[in-house]
Amino acid sequence: MNQLREFREVMDSASGQPYERSGVLPSSPNRLETLLQNLPGMAYRCLNRTHWPMDFVSDGCFELCGYHRSEIENQSVLWGDFTHPQDIREVDRKVRLATEQRQPFEVEYRIIAKDGTQKWVWERGRVVDIRHDGVAVLEGFITDITDRKLSEAAYIHANAFAQAVVDSVTEAVITIDNQGHIESFNQAAQGMFAFRSTEVIGDQCRILIRTSNYREFDQFFKHCRDQLDPGNPARPTSIGMETRGNKKTGEFFPVHLTIGPVQDKIETKYVLLIRDLTEQKAAEKEAADQRELLAHADRLNTLGETAGIAHEINQPLTAISMYANSGLSFLDRGPKDLSRAREALNKLSEQAHRAGAIIEHMQKMTRPRDSRHEITNCESLIRDVHKLAEVEAQSRNFVIVLDLPVKIPRVKCDPIQIQQVIFNLLRNGMEAMESCSSRQERRIILSVRVIKDGINKTMADRQISDKQTIEKQIKISIVDKGPGIPTDVGEQLYQPFATTKSSGMGLGLSISRSIISAHHGVLEYANNPSKGATFYFTLPCVSLDALVDQTGE
Amino acid sequence: MVQKVFIIDDDVAVRDAMGMLLDSEDLPHVGFESADSFLGFYDGNQSGCLVLDIRMPGMTGLELQKVMSKFQSLLPIIFITGHGDIPMAVEAMRHGAFDFLRKPIQEPVLIQRIKQALNVETNLQSRKLTREKLHDRIDSLTHREFQVFEEVAQGHANKAIAVTLDISERTVEVHRAQVMKKLATRSIAEVVRIHIEFELFKQFRNPPRNLLQKP
Known part of the structure; x- marks a missing residue:
């Protein structure tokens, strides 16, 4: 019955509540034994000495630590022997403290089971007696909480991970x-x-x-x-x-x-x-603006190109219409004016052909096509583009001054592309001059010069090369009297979408430059000593023979 | 003087076609390839109207219009343009253009406007002549006669005029008869009308089209 009392207290301490109140008071030692056997853990009594020698443990000890009850009770192994070395000091401290204060203690620590596995256990116990030699007798209960600990650890880990995710x-x-x-x-x-x-x-x-x-x-x-x-x-x-x-x-x-x-x-x-969404919205807006700009530029471009054409084609149309009307009038006036009516119709037909030729030219200009390099008479190329640009220049109240040498060697190029480049540079020049609002000197100079390649070479180099093939180039310059290019703009000027103009996209120069490099030439600019800027590009001449041969036919 | 249509257009085909159109309407015309060549020909005495291309190499149509206005030319100007751009039209009309037509042109409209312009020019010329005649007459008055003319036009009696000008009433009567004779009028009412016109004439030194002023 002594045992019974003891186990009542053990259960008491394990549950933290006295038996009586739980209302499951065991009715016999047998029942108690059954109860202890079925406990998920181990009840014990031990001395509070080093490694806690136990003089009683319940059957649960085998499941808990793999040692038989007898092995522990005859103290061939001590509890402290398989308490985790890292935890034993802390357990000892807590137990000692509780003992001194006569308080129950509660600890969680690790044990190493007989098969070497590590388990987490929870222990609750208290002092039940003090022996005559002053050593406390402890009774308590130990249960396996490994599963709970593992899930706790997993939880903490998962939580930390989630937090890290949330923070990142x-x-x-x-x-x-x-x-x-x-x-x-x-x-x-x-x-x-x-x-x-x-x-x-x-x-x-x-x-x-x-x-x-x-x-x-x-x-x-x-x-x-x-x-x-x-x-x-x-x-x-x-x-x-x-x-x-x-x-x-x-x-x-x-x-x-x-x-x-x-x-x-x-x-x-x-x-x-x-x-x-600030950045996303800004990007969306920028994209929309860019699209708008592109569409606008495209329209402008098309308009700009067709404005010249429209003017060109309006002339024959105007004439045609008037010839037709006068033809009709002469017919109405009877036989004496028949010859004049015929004249009107003949002239009308001529003008219709003129209109057709203009349209054909326009299609050539606007049709997307591959770059086709051909040996080109540079002078007629320049004169053609000058004529075309003159229309626009007049409407903007500008004069384009041509400055051509007597003879220009032929170059191998795509004439349409080169004309586009020149046209673009002329238009830039006019826009630059308009922007600086000076009404005087509305003149742009379009000049052509023949230069030797390697101007920067030393005399010696040049003499050697003179004896071999002389690589000549033509240099086409467009000189304006505008505000010039600010020095800090630099190379940026050629970047697509770089623009100093209030309208326009900043594509012209970058496209022009790529066209010229495809022709093995360079496009550069320099501010003039007096006023404005000069944009120029070079094109390699066909050969020495062509140079001598000149632009004959 | 025979009225002529002065066609100024750099495009030879347009010039020729318009000439033929005017031929078919029996309207006399002369063509010029530029504003400058027209100005080389114009001496201020030609009568008719201008059909002017607004965009031309060299002097543009608008510039020629300004020059003509400086000459106090009475020639109405019909502008022709391939680009019906509004600012230019506004500019041209503001400076007294007779009309502004787009290429290709509605020929019946052009013919009609040319004929109207020629009529307007005839009227302007005759009014100008009347003005000039009137001006000449007033210029022919002596200083004293001019004073009497102004007093009479104010409706003052001879006696009052004599006091104002400090001359005898008899002398006023003589001057007055002289004024009536020189101005070729018989009634006081007419003198008053002439005077009003003269005053108006002085007041509008710079009428919009400079058409009413004696050069």
Whole structure:
């Protein structure tokens, strides 16, 4: 019966409650034995001495540590022997402290079972007696909590991982309770809203929304609470909206936010995921602007090109119409004027052919085509483009002055492309001069010079090369009297979309430059000593023979 | 003087076709390939109207219009343009263009406008002549006669005029008869009308088209 008393106390200490109140008082030693055998753990009595020698353990010890009850009770192994070396000191400290204070103790520690596996155990015990030699007698209960510990560790790990994820995302991740109070506020959120998490936790989450969007957000949140149900797979997992966020500084910015539910123990909470759309919106706007600009430029370009053509073609059309009318009038006037009517019709026909020729030329100019390099009479090329540009120059009240040498060698080039480059440079020049608003000197010089290749070479080099083939080039310059190119613009000028003009895209120069490099030439510019800038490009001449032969036919 | 249509267009075909069109309407015409060549020919005495291409190499149509206005030319100007751009049309009309037509031209409209322009020019010329005649007459008055003319036009009686000018009433009567004779009028009412016209004439030194002023 002594044992019974002892185990009553053991159970007492294990459950933290006296037996009597639990109402399951064992009725016999046999029942008690059965109870102890079925306990998920081990009851014990030991001395509070080094390694806790045990004089009684219950049958559960085998399952717990792999040693037989007898091995422990005859003290061939001591409990302390298989307590984890890293934990034993802490266990000892706690037990000692509890003993001195006559308090029950409760410890969690690791043991190494007989088969070498490591287990987590939970132990609760207390002093039941003090021996005459002053050594305390302890009784208590030890149970295996390895599973719980592992899942705890897994939980902590998972939690840490989740936290790391939450902290590393660029979206603001904010958890709120059912009423919309902020419970957590990740790093991205702190960066996005310039609030520290401590400043906003507990506040209504709508302080993160621009004031004028409160109503909208409140309705949205209400809608979310109605619609979202984490227990119901038929419901959406989150709902999103676009609105404007509000920074601590009072600035607002476009955001996309989604709300998703999280089932907590008591109530449904929500995760608020907020993405800053500022950059995205800016990019979208920029893209839209760019598209608009491109479309505009395209229209302008087409218009610009056709303006010259339109003028050209309007002339024969005007003449045709007038010849037709006069023809009719002469016919009405009877036989004496028949010859004049015939004359009118003949001239009309001529003008119709003239119009056709212009259209054919226009198609040549505008039809997308491969670059076709042919040996070209440079002078007629220049004169053609001059004639074309003259139309535009007149309408802008400019004069294009041609400055050609007596003889220009032939070059191998795509004449249309080169004309486009020249036309583009002339137009740039006119625009530059218009922009600086000086009304005097509305003249642009289009000049051609023949130069030797390697101007920068030393005399010696040149003498050697003179004896061999002389590589000659022609240099075509467009000289304007505009404001010139600011020195800090530099190479940037040739970049696509770099422009100093209020209208236009900044594509002209970059395209021109690539055309010239495809012709093995260079396109450069220099500011004039007096005023304005000179854009020039070079084209290699065909050969020495062509140079001597000249542009004869 | 025979009215002529002066065609100024750098495009030879357009010039020729327009000439033929005017031939078919029996309208006399002369063609010029540029504003400069027209100005080399024009001496201020030609009568008719201008059909002017607004864009030409060298002097543009608008510039020629300004020069003509400096000459106080009465020739109405019909502008022709391939580009019906509004600012240019506004500019041309503001400077007193008779019309502004787009290429290709509605020929019946062109013919009609040319004929109207020629009529307008005839009227302007005759009014100019009347003005000039009137001006010449007033110029022929002596200083004293001019004073009497102004007093009479104010409706003052001979006696009052004599006091104002400090001359005898008899002398006023002589001057007055002389004024009536020189201005070729018989009634006081006519003298008053002439005076009003003269005053108006002084007032509008710079009428929009400079058409009413004696050069």
